[in-house]
Each structure stands twice: as structure tokens, then as C-alpha cells.
Amino acid sequence: xxxxxxxxxxxLRVGLSILLLVFLFKQVDEKSMLEIIKNVDxxxxxxxxxxxxxxxxxxxxxxxxxxxxLGIKLPLNRLVTAFSGGVFFSLFLPSTIGxxxxxxxxLAVYTNKPKKIIAxxxxxxxxxxxxxxxxxxxxxxxxxxxxxxxxxxLSIWLIVGILVLLLFLLFNxxxxxKISGLLKSPNAGKIRSAISGLHEExxxxxxxxxxxxxxxxxxxxVQSIPCITxxxxxxxxxxxxxxxxxxxxxxxxxxxxxxxxxxxxxxxRDATIIFFFAKVGVGKDLAFxxxxxxxxxxxxxxxxxxxxxxxxxxxxRLQRNQPSRIQKAVA
Numbered sequence: 001x002x003x004x005x006x007x008x009x010x011x012l013r014v015g016l017s018i019l020l021l022v023f024l025f026k027q028v029d030e031k032s033m034l035e036i037i038k039n040v041d042x043x044x045x046x047x048x049x050x051x052x053x054x055x056x057x058x059x060x061x062x063x064x065x066x067x068x069x070l071g072i073k074l075p076l077n078r079l080v081t082a083f084s085g086g087v088f089f090s091l092f093l094p095s096t097i098g099x100x101x102x103x104x105x106x107l108a109v110y111t112n113k114p115k116k117i118i119a120x121x122x123x124x125x126x127x128x129x130x131x132x133x134x135x136x137x138x139x140x141x142x143x144x145x146x147x148x149x150x151x152x153x154l155s156i157w158l159i160v161g162i163l164v165l166l167l168f169l170l171f172n173x174x175x176x177x178k179i180s181g182l183l184k185s186p187n188a189g190k191i192r193s194a195i196s197g198l199h200e201e202x203x204x205x206x207x208x209x210x211x212x213x214x215x216x217x218x219x220x221x222v223q224s225i226p227c228i229t230x231x232x233x234x235x236x237x238x239x240x241x242x243x244x245x246x247x248x249x250x251x252x253x254x255x256x257x258x259x260x261x262x263x264x265x266x267x268x269r270d271a272t273i274i275f276f277f278a279k280v281g282v283g284k285d286l287a288f289x290x291x292x293x294x295x296x297x298x299x300x301x302x303x304x305x306x307x308x309x310x311x312x313x314x315x316x317r318l319q320r321n322q323p324s325r326i327q328k329a330v331a
Contacts, residue, residue, distance in 0.1 A: 032285045036286060085102050132223045132255060136248070136252060140156055227247045234290055
């Protein structure tokens with residue numbers, strides 16, 4: 001029954017992504033959009049493609065700091081493998097949550113410290129969300145006069161509200177005690193144990209202020225890069241609007257695509273880019289072209305992550321199946 005529910009959930013998300021894409025393609029002139037992409041400024045597009053890579057490099061470094069802060073010593077190549085697998089599977093599984101589950105499962109088995117690994121992945125995602133919220137608030141504070149729109153403001157308050165709620169749930173002892181009290185049912189034993197374990201591991205960071213601060217600063221930089229990347233993609237397509245719009249819109253769009261309602265944010269990302277950039281005069285054809293080029297970067301880097309993951313997993317299996325040097329010498 002559980003497997004059937006999971007399959008239905010995935011099918012629903014795939015269906016929503018397809019429906020959104022079909023709807024969007026009907027809203028634009030396909031020939032015009034393809035002509036726009038064909039005439040893109042290739043040097044600028046290449047620059048944005050290379051810049052986009054730094055989000056993954058910094059994301060890996062940020063996660064490495066959290067794993068180290070929890071006292072887990074891992075070789076860099078093992079972290080790269082798990083991180084690459086996460087990047088790849090996030091293309092097909094709901095939002096980035098699917099990728100997070102993969103890297104958690106991969107290293108939990110390898111280290112035999114599932115609670116610590118899950119806590120590191122959760123905090124990695126949380127620090128990214130904190131960086132996103134801080135960047136959005138700063139951008140709106142500096143550029144609100146450029147765009148005064150109630151839907152933008154509502155989106156920002158929702159992001160900040162969700163973040164504040166999460167932080168209270170995780171770090172406020174009174175609220176945590178109340179939630180634990182609600183899970184007294186015998187059937188909630190595993191859930192209560194999981195939440196309790198995660199809460200304990202996360203609370204270790206209350207005494208690691210430096211690690212937390214560095215992670216938040218890295219997160220702000222990580223969240224800034226997609227804004228600049230999209231700005232350069234826009235320039236390559238001939239879209240000439242202020243960089244401020246990208247720093248306001250892209251974090252909001254990023255937060256929306258975190259919702260596990262589509263596969264890899266496909267369709268949802270495109271619809272929100274068209275919606276928000278229409279507010280500053282960008283046509284649907286141009287906005288959709290910008291979104292598709294941005295997604296092509298995600299797809300390429302995801303595929304590279306998949307190659308790294310498959311290659312390293314294959315090598316690990318070969319090493320397990322091969323007799324050791326000592327066994328060969330005895331023989």
C-alpha cells in the first residue's frame with residue numbers, strides 16, 4: 001500500500017509538470033521562442049554556464065563544513081559522490097528533497113551514523129533557506145522603490161514566515177516539548193524517535209556559532225549566484241532590465257520551486273519566472289526562453305553528477321568483489 005501511494009505521488013507530480021509545460025507552450029509563440037534561443041549571445045551564455053557551476057562547488061563546501069562540525073571524518077571523494085548523486089536524483093524526484101534523501105541514505109549507510117548525516121543534510125538545506133530569506137529581504141529593502149507589487153511582498157512574507165516557524169520548531173524548547181507531547185501515541189514511536197534524534201543533533205550546533213555563521217554567509221553567496229546567472233542569461237537574450245529585479249524575483253522563485261509538487265521544479269519554475277518577470281515588462285517568449293536555458297544548465301550539471309555517482313558506485317562494487325592483496329598473497 002505504501003509503495004502504491006509513493007508511485008501515485010510521483011505520477012501526480014510528473015503529471016503536474018507536464019500539464020504546466022503544455023499550458024505554457026500554448027501561451028507562447030514557439031517559433032519566436034526558438035528563434036530567440038538560436039540567436040543567443042553564446043559567449044555570455046557560456047559565462048553564465050561556468051558561473052552556475054560555483055553554486056554546486058560552494059554547496060559541497062558548505063555541506064562538508066557541517067559534516068566536519070558534527071565530528072564525522074570523511075574523504076572528500078566520498079562526499080563528492082554522495083553530493084553528485086543528490087544533484088542527479090533531484091532532477092527526477094520531487095524538488096531538491098529527493099536529492100537530499102539520496103545523499104542522506106548514501107552516507108548514513110557508509111558512516112553508520114544516520115542521525116548525524118540526516119542532521120547535516122537538513123541543516124545544509126535549512127542554512128540555504130536562511131540565506132535565501134536574508135538575500136530576499138535585503139534585495140527588497142534596497143530595491144522596493146523599483147517594484148511595488150503586493151504579490152511580491154506577500155511571497156516574501158510567506159518565505160520569512162515559514163523560516164521563522166521552522167526555526168521556532170527546531171530551536172525553541174517549549175514548542176519542541178509540545179510537539180513531542182502530541183506524539184505520545186504508540187503508533188508514533190518511530191516518528192517521535194526520529195524527531196528526537198534530529199533535534200538532539202541539531203542542538204549540538206548551538207555551541208558551534210562559527211560553523212553556523214560561515215554556513216549562512218556561504219548560503220547568501222550561493223543564493224546570489226543564480227540571480228547573477230539569470231541576469232547574464234537575460235543579457236545574452238537581449239533582455240535589458242535592472243539586476244535588482246533578479247535579486248528580488250529569483251530567490252522567491254527558488255523558494256516556490258522547493259515545494260514538492262513537481263519533478264525537479266519543472267513547469268513550476270517556468271510558470272513563476274514568466275509570472276514575475278511579466279511585472280517588469282519581459283514578454284512570455286523571452287521569459288520562457290530564459291527559464292529553459294536556465295533549466296538546461298541544471299540538466300547538464302545534473303547529468304554530470306549522475307555520471308560521477310554511477311562511476312564511483314561501480315568502482316566501489318568492483319573493489320568489494322575483488323579479492324584483497326592479502327588474500328592473493330595467501331593463495
